[in-house]
Amino acid sequence: MERETIFWFKAAPIHAFPIDSGACIKYLDQQIAVFNFSQSGEWYACQNLCPHRMQMVLARGLLGSCGEEPKVACPFHKKTFSLKDGKNLNGDDCHITTYPTKIEGEYLYIGLPFETSQSEKAENIT
Amino acid sequence: MGGNMKKIIVVGNGMVGFKFCEKLHQADQEKNFEIQVFGEEQWPAYDRVHLSSFFEGKAKDELLLAPREWYENRSIELLTNTLIVQINRNLQVVIDHLGNKHQYDYLVLATGSSAFVPAITGVEKKGVFVYRTLEDLEALKSYASHCKSAAILGGGLLGLEAAKAALDLGLQTHVVEFAPRLMARQLDDQGALLLKTKMEELGIQIHLQKTTSEILGNGKLKGLQFTDGSFLEVDMLIISAGIKPRDELARKTGLAVAPRGGIVVDDHLKTSDPNIYVIGEAASHRGLIYGLVAPGYEMATQVVNQLIGKEVKPFEGFDMSTKLKLIEVEVGSFGDALGETPGSKPILYKNKTKGIYKRVNISADGKRLLGGILVGDTSQYGMLHQFFQNHMALPPEPEDLILGNRGGKSAQGFGIDALPDSAQVCACENITKLHLCQAVQEGNQNISSLKECTKAGTGCGGCLPMVNDLLNSELKKLGKAVKTTLCEHFSYTRQELLDLIKIKEIKTFRALINEFGSGQGCEICKPVVASLLASTWNEPIVKHQHIQDTNDRYLANIQKGGSYSVVPRIAGGEITPEKLIVIGQVAAKYQLYTKITGGQRIDLFGARVDQLPDIWEELIAAGFESGHAYGKSLRTVKSCVGSTWCRFGVQDSVSFAIEIENRYKGLRAPHKIKGAVSGCIRECAEAQSKDFGIIATEKGWNLYVCGNGGSKPQHALLFATDLDSKTCIQYIDRFLMYYIKTADPLTRTATWLNKLEGGIDHLREVVIDDSLGLGEELEREMEFLVNTYSCEWKEVVENPQLRARFKPFINTEEPDSSLQFEPLRGQKIPSNWV
Numbered sequence: 039m040e041r042e043t044i045f046w047f048k049a050a051p052i053h054a055f056p057i058d059s060g061a062c063i064k065y066l067d068q069q070i071a072v073f074n075f076s077q078s079g080e081w082y083a084c085q086n087l088c089p090h091r092m093q094m095v096l097a098r099g100l101l102g103s104c105g106e107e108p109k110v111a112c113p114f115h116k117k118t119f120s121l122k123d124g125k126n127l128n129g130d131d132c133h134i135t136t137y138p139t140k141i142e143g144e145y146l147y148i149g150l151p152f153e154t155s156q157s158e159k160a161e162n163i164t
Numbered sequence: 165m166g167g168n169m170k171k172i173i174v175v176g177n178g179m180v181g182f183k184f185c186e187k188l189h190q191a192d193q194e195k196n197f198e199i200q201v202f203g204e205e206q207w208p209a210y211d212r213v214h215l216s217s218f219f220e221g222k223a224k225d226e227l228l229l230a231p232r233e234w235y236e237n238r239s240i241e242l243l244t245n246t247l248i249v250q251i252n253r254n255l256q257v258v259i260d261h262l263g264n265k266h267q268y269d270y271l272v273l274a275t276g277s278s279a280f281v282p283a284i285t286g287v288e289k290k291g292v293f294v295y296r297t298l299e300d301l302e303a304l305k306s307y308a309s310h311c312k313s314a315a316i317l318g319g320g321l322l323g324l325e326a327a328k329a330a331l332d333l334g335l336q337t338h339v340v341e342f343a344p345r346l347m348a349r350q351l352d353d354q355g356a357l358l359l360k361t362k363m364e365e366l367g368i369q370i371h372l373q374k375t376t377s378e379i380l381g382n383g384k385l386k387g388l389q390f391t392d393g394s395f396l397e398v399d400m401l402i403i404s405a406g407i408k409p410r411d412e413l414a415r416k417t418g419l420a421v422a423p424r425g426g427i428v429v430d431d432h433l434k435t436s437d438p439n440i441y442v443i444g445e446a447a448s449h450r451g452l453i454y455g456l457v458a459p460g461y462e463m464a465t466q467v468v469n470q471l472i473g474k475e476v477k478p479f480e481g482f483d484m485s486t487k488l489k490l491i492e493v494e495v496g497s498f499g500d501a502l503g504e505t506p507g508s509k510p511i512l513y514k515n516k517t518k519g520i521y522k523r524v525n526i527s528a529d530g531k532r533l534l535g536g537i538l539v540g541d542t543s544q545y546g547m548l549h550q551f552f553q554n555h556m557a558l559p560p561e562p563e564d565l566i567l568g569n570r571g572g573k574s575a576q577g578f579g580i581d582a583l584p585d586s587a588q589v590c591a592c593e594n595i596t597k598l599h600l601c602q603a604v605q606e607g608n609q610n611i612s613s614l615k616e617c618t619k620a621g622t623g624c625g626g627c628l629p630m631v632n633d634l635l636n637s638e639l640k641k642l643g644k645a646v647k648t649t650l651c652e653h654f655s656y657t658r659q660e661l662l663d664l665i666k667i668k669e670i671k672t673f674r675a676l677i678n679e680f681g682s683g684q685g686c687e688i689c690k691p692v693v694a695s696l697l698a699s700t701w702n703e704p705i706v707k708h709q710h711i712q713d714t715n716d717r718y719l720a721n722i723q724k725g726g727s728y729s730v731v732p733r734i735a736g737g738e739i740t741p742e743k744l745i746v747i748g749q750v751a752a753k754y755q756l757y758t759k760i761t762g763g764q765r766i767d768l769f770g771a772r773v774d775q776l777p778d779i780w781e782e783l784i785a786a787g788f789e790s791g792h793a794y795g796k797s798l799r800t801v802k803s804c805v806g807s808t809w810c811r812f813g814v815q816d817s818v819s820f821a822i823e824i825e826n827r828y829k830g831l832r833a834p835h836k837i838k839g840a841v842s843g844c845i846r847e848c849a850e851a852q853s854k855d856f857g858i859i860a861t862e863k864g865w866n867l868y869v870c871g872n873g874g875s876k877p878q879h880a881l882l883f884a885t886d887l888d889s890k891t892c893i894q895y896i897d898r899f900l901m902y903y904i905k906t907a908d909p910l911t912r913t914a915t916w917l918n919k920l921e922g923g924i925d926h927l928r929e930v931v932i933d934d935s936l937g938l939g940e941e942l943e944r945e946m947e948f949l950v951n952t953y954s955c956e957w958k959e960v961v962e963n964p965q966l967r968a969r970f971k972p973f974i975n976t977e978e979p980d981s982s983l984q985f986e987p988l989r990g991q992k993i994p995s996n997w998v
Contacts (some may be wrong), residue, residue, distance in 0.1 A: 049974070049975055050974045050975040054974050054975075055974060056709065056710060057710060058674075058710045059709065061973075061974045062973050062974065063973060063974055064972075064973040064975060064976050069973075069982065072974070075684060077684070093724075093725070093726055094980065094982045095722070098714045098718070098722070098726075099687070099714070100686070100687040100690050100691070100713060100714075101684065101685075101710070102653075102683075102684050102685050102686030102687060103653075103684035103685070103686065104652070104686070105652075105683075108684065109686070111686065113713060113714035113715075113722055114722070116687055118686075128612075128615060128616060129615070129616035129617070129619070
C-alpha cells in the first residue's frame with residue numbers, strides 16, 4: 039500500500055494504556071485498537087472492528103505471537119490477525135487495516151490516512 | 165465497472181434466487197459479473213419457510229432475507245413488482261411486463277412455484293385462499309377476522325403449516341386430506357395415526373380419505389361437499405394441496421418442460437439452452453421437483469461454481485430428510501422412511517402413553533440403515549441421520565439405535581475411529597473425515613495448520629474437539645508421538661505446567677514464559693496459565709488481566725454486539741424477595757434484558773463496559789457476589805426445594821446446595837463446573853446431568869460424578885452411596901482437585917473421565933481408597949482455595965484504579981455509540997450482528 043499522506047494523531051499518554059494488552063482509541067467516528075508488548079517496547083494499532091462478524095471488539099482480544107509475528111485474537115471466535123500487516127492468520131479471507139505508531143514525549147501517536155482527518159483536526163499534522 | 169463484465173439476470177427473487185445472488189457476490193472476487201434480479205412481488209425476497217410466524221405476530225420486515233440496501237451495497241440491481249413475460253433466446257434478452265428489454269449473458273430462472281389448485285367446482289368463491297405468498301397471507305388474515313372456522317385442503321407438510329396458522333388466528337381448524345393418512349409421503353400409518361391423535365388433542369379436526377366434490381355457497385363459501393355425501397360447514401378454505409412449478413415463461417420460449425411440470429435441467433442445472441440455468445422449485449431434475457429450500461440452495465451453489473469456473477460435481481439429487489416441529493409435535497423422517505426398498509426390515513417402537521413412535525428400516529443384509537420415522541421424540545434424529553447418510557455399519561443389535569443400550573454388554577462407542585471416511589466432521593464447511601486425514605498425512609500435523617489447510621472448525625467451532633481427536637488418532641497411526649503440548653509457546657502439557665508453577669513458585673505469566681516457554685504467548689496458553697495460577701495461588705484474577713480472555717478480563721460475559729451480561733450468584737437458587745427486587749431495580753435502571761438461566765439464577769444482558777462497575781456497586785451493596793458466569797469455574801449448584809417444604813423430600817437439599825455452592829464459588833478449573841442437589845429420588849434438580857450431583861436418600865446422600873448436558877449429554881455415574889454430609893464434601897474436594905490437576909484445557913469432567921485410564925474405578929481408587937496417597941494433599945489444596953476466596957467484583961468496585969479499566973476508550977469519556985439495541989417483547993436485544 040502506498041502511504042503518501044498520513045497525519046499523526048496524538049492518541050493518549052502511554053501510561054494510560056494497559057501493559058501487554060489492548061485498549062481502544064476513538065478518533066472522530068473511528069475506533070482504533072492499540073496494543074503494546076512491554077518486553078520489546080513495540081506498539082501496534084489496527085481497526086477495532088473484527089471483520090468476521092463486524093464487531094467492535096479487537097481491542098479486547100488477547101495479544102500474542104505466531105512465530106515472529108505479533109498478533110491479536112478476537113474474543114468472539116478467536117480469529118487471529120497479524121498486527122504487522124493485518125493479515126488473517128487462520129487462513130480466512132478477512133484482513134484488517136493496521137496503522138503505524140510512534141512515541142514522542144510520553145505520548146502515543148497513530149498514523150492515520152489523511153482522508154480520515156476531515157480537515158478540522160489539521161493541527162495534528164506533522 | 166469493467167467493460168468485459170458478464171451480465172447475469174436472475175428471474176425470481178425468492179429464497180433460492182436470493183441465495184444465488186448472495187453466493188455469486190461472495191464468490192465473484194474479481195468482479196467479473198454484474199447481477200440484475202427481477203421479483204414480481206412488491207417485497208424483496210423473504211423467508212417463506214417461516215411464513216406462519218407472520219401469524220404469530222412477526223412483522224413483514226423481520227421476514228425479509230435482506231433489506232433493499234443489502235442489494236444496493238453489493239451493486240446488485242433489484243427490480244421488484246416486475247414480471248418477466250418473455251425471453252428472446254436468440255438476442256439473449258428478457259422482456260418485462262412494461263415492455264422494457266434487458267440483455268443477459270447468462271439467465272438464471274428461479275421462478276419457484278405457485279400453489280397447486282385442484283379443479284373443484286366453486287374454487288373461485290369468496291373465502292377460498294392459497295397459502296404461498298405474503299400477499300396471500302395478508303388477504304387470508306384480514307378475511308379470517310370475520311370467520312370462526314377454516315378448513316385446510318391438504319394434510320401434507322404445507323397443509324399442517326397452514327393449519328398451525330389457522331390455529332394461531334383463533335379459528336376452529338379442520339384438515340381435509342384425500343389420502344388415508346397425514347404426511348403420506350413422510351410417515352407410515354402408525355406414525356401418521358399418532359400425529360393425528362396429537363393434532364386432535366390440540367383441537368384440530370382431521371378428516372381423512374375425503375375427496376371434495378364441490379365448494380358450496382352463494383358467492384361466498386359456506387362449506388365443502390365430499391364425494392361420500394358428507395358435508396363440512398366452514399367459513400373459509402385454505403388450499404395447500406401441493407405446488408406447481410412456475411414454468412410458463414420457459415414453455416413460451418420453447419425450453420423443454422417435464423410432462424408433470426417443471427423446466428427440464430441436466431445434472432449441471434442447464435436447460436436445453438446452454439446460457440439458461442434453472443434453480444429451485446421450478447427445475448425438474450431427473451423427473452423430480454424439489455419443494456424444499458436446502459436442495460434449492462445446493463443448486464444455487466452449483467450454478468455459482470460453474471459460472472466462476474470452479475470444478476463442480478454433477479447435481480445428483482438431494483436427501484429429502486426432514487425434521488421439524490409441527491404445532492408442538494416433533495416429527496422426523498429420513499431416507500426410505502416407508503421401507504419401500506425390497507427386502508428392508510422395519511424395527512418399530514411405540515409408546516402410546518408417552519406419545520412416541522419410532523421406526524427404522526434396516527437393509528435386507530442387516531448392515532445398513534435405509535431410513536426411518538420419528539414422531540413425538542426426535543432426539544435421536546441427528547445420530548440416525550449420520551448412520552444413514554454415511555452408510556455406517558450398524559451395531560450388532562440395531563434396535564439399540566432407537567431404544568438405547570439396555571444394559572448387558574456396553575454399546576459400541578461412536579468414537580472417531582468408528583466413523584467412515586465419508587463422515588462429515590465440519591458441517592459449516594462440509595469437511596469429511598477423509599479430507600482431514602489426508603491433510604494430516606500431507607503434513608498438517610498440528611491443529612492450527614490443519615484448520616488453516618482444510619477450513620474445518622473455522623465456522624462455529626463446534627467440531628474442534630472431534631478434529632483434534634482425529635488429528636491425534638491419525639498421528640498415532642503415522643507412528644508419531646502424540647504429546648498434547650499446550651501451543652507453540654510451551655512444549656509442556658497443562659499438567660506439567662501446573663507442576664512447574666507449583667514447584668518453582670511461579671506467580672506470573674511473564675515469569676513462566678521467560679523460564680519455560682518462548683515468544684509472546686497466545687489466546688490458547690494465556691487463559692490456561694491464568695486458570696493454573698488461579699487454581700494454585702488463588703490471587704484475584706484481576707491481577708492478571710492481560711492474560712484473561714475477554715470474559716475474565718471484564719468479569720462479565722461478552723454478548724452479540726459487544727455488550728456484556730451480568731449474573732449475580734444466587735446460591736442454590738434461593739433468593740429473598742428483597743434481593744429479587746434489587747435485581748429488578750438494577751435491571752430497570754440500566755435497561756438490561758433479563759432472563760432466568762438454566763442454573764436457577766438471573767442473567768442481565770446489554771450492559772456497556774463502563775456500566776459494569778456501577779451495576780456491581782449496587783448489587784454488592786445489596787449483598788450480592790459475583791456469579792462467575794464468565795469464568796471457567798464453578799457456576800451453580802442447582803437444588804430442588806427438598807424436605808423443608810416438599811412432602812416427598814428426605815433431606816434438606818437447598819441448605820446442602822447452598823453450603824456446597826459457597827464452598828466452591830470462584831474455584832477456577834479447566835472448564836466450567838456445575839453441580840446439583842436433589843432432595844429425593846425424584847431428582848427434580850437433575851443432578852445426574854452435572855459434573856457432580858447429589859441425591860438424597862433416607863440415610864444420607866448418593867454422589868454422582870462426571871455428567872454434563874450440552875452438545876454431548878452424558879449421565880453422571882454413581883460414585884458412592886449413603887454418605888454423610890462431611891464425607892460427601894470430602895469426596896467432592898478430592899474429586900474436583902484431582903480433576904483440576906490432571907485434565908486438559910477446556911475439558912469437562914465427563915470428557916476427562918472418558919479419557920482417564922481406568923475410568924470411574926480408577927477415580928474411586930484415588931478418591932475413596934486413596935490409592936495414590938494424594939488424598940490429604942488434595943484436601944489441603946482445596947481448603948486453601950476455599951479459605952482464600954474473595955469476590956472479584958468487590959475488589960474492582962472498591963479500587964478506583966481497577967475501576968478505571970472499565971471504559972470503552974482511553975482518550976475520551978464518551979460511551980461506545982456503536983452499541984445498538986432494538987426492542988423485543990418489551991425488552992431490548994442487540995441489533996448489529998452480521
